[in-house]
Amino acid sequence: MKPTLLTAVLCCFSLLAGTSSAQNRIESRQPDIPQLWTAENAVAFAISGNPDSFIAQKRIEEAQATAEMAKAADYPLINLSAEYAQTNTPMYSFGNILNQGAFDNSIDFNDPGRTDNLNLKALIAYRLYNGGRDQAEIEAALATTEMSKSDLIAVHQRLGFEVIKTFQAIVQAEEMVKVRQASLDAITVALDVGRARYDAGDLLRGDLLNLELQQARASEDLIQSQHSLELTKRSFLNLLGLRDGEVVLSDTKETVQQLPESINYQNRQELKHLLAMEQASLALLRKAEGGRRPTVDAFASYQIDAGMVLEEAGDSWMAGIKMDYNLFDGRRTSSEIVKAKSQLQGIQGLIQKTELALNLEIQQAELNYQQAEKRLSVTEKMVTVAEEGTRLSRVRFKEGVILASDLIDFELRLSDAHARQLAARARYQVAIASLRRVAGLPQFPNTEKTREGLK
16 A cells, blocks of 8 residues: 555656646746837747747757658668577577587487577668668758748747737727827816806707717717727737736837838748748659669678577678669559659749739738828828817807807817827838838847847
């Protein structure tokens, strides 16, 4: 019972230690959470903390391990073996006698008797030539590693762009909450003025009801904006790889990003992934074609045979070169070549399709940026005009010059102008981020330095 109990206790400690170490591994890749978020440190944090980055990194390690396995063909195979056996089978017993150097003319070939043998053997083998198949497999594995590296960079760039979009959405939502609150405050003041005028008999009941209705609408708009802000913050935390937490943006919310000097889809990781895939496919085609060529192997071995029954021992060695060549394999090699060529041609077609799609993305991103730049200028003028018009209408309503419906129209126009301006600012920043994305550039040049600073 005691050993069983001890074993159970040790197993429990092992499971706890394993769980703790697993948690440490997960937590060790999580950098410190900043108190204030900027667009730059948010991008860096997402690259470090988002599970997609972790998964892509492990795929690189897997591809590198596969490449190391393929490189093993460049080295000789060295094997050591030991075997002990007893037998009275005539063939094996007679072989043991010969290997141990114990043969004499008195031995009966049909019944040599019981023998035993301890065999110690060292073998070295090296493939001199196999039609280039090993080298092609190495090249394919290295190309696969490059594909995984391109995937990791693509994940980082996609995360960076999505973080910028969500960050700007938070900025827009926070400002929209302020706009909705200001609109509610303004209509509340107007309602107070309207009630005073109604009590004085200077305002119709219908106008007062319109003001009360507009106050209710402004309250609803504020609630919706606050809800939208909370949802956007949750999306932001999800991108960062966090389950929960507070999202407090830095006072400097303006995202300072440089416009790319030139935009070329040749830098896109999606295309680099396909080009690496093409190289891997070419290597696999060469490997398939190598099946039509012979294989040449060199080998050498040394062995010692000793027995306790005969009390004799002997040693021997063997070395040589072996060549294999398949004269006919049922057209298997030809089919593999056809398959590899078809896969290569399919990838080349996919490259052409991707180039067209990436070129279209660049054109769309450039047009979106031009539109965002123009809309930003227009909405700034719109807000200026709306603010002045609303200011005058509030004074005139207080003086009893205009109706409540006219004041409500001006308030709605101002709120709409602010909303359009906030959307235009966010789209302008996202348009710059989109230009950097389609150019195959990181959102911020010093992202790696920022990542190191967070750790």
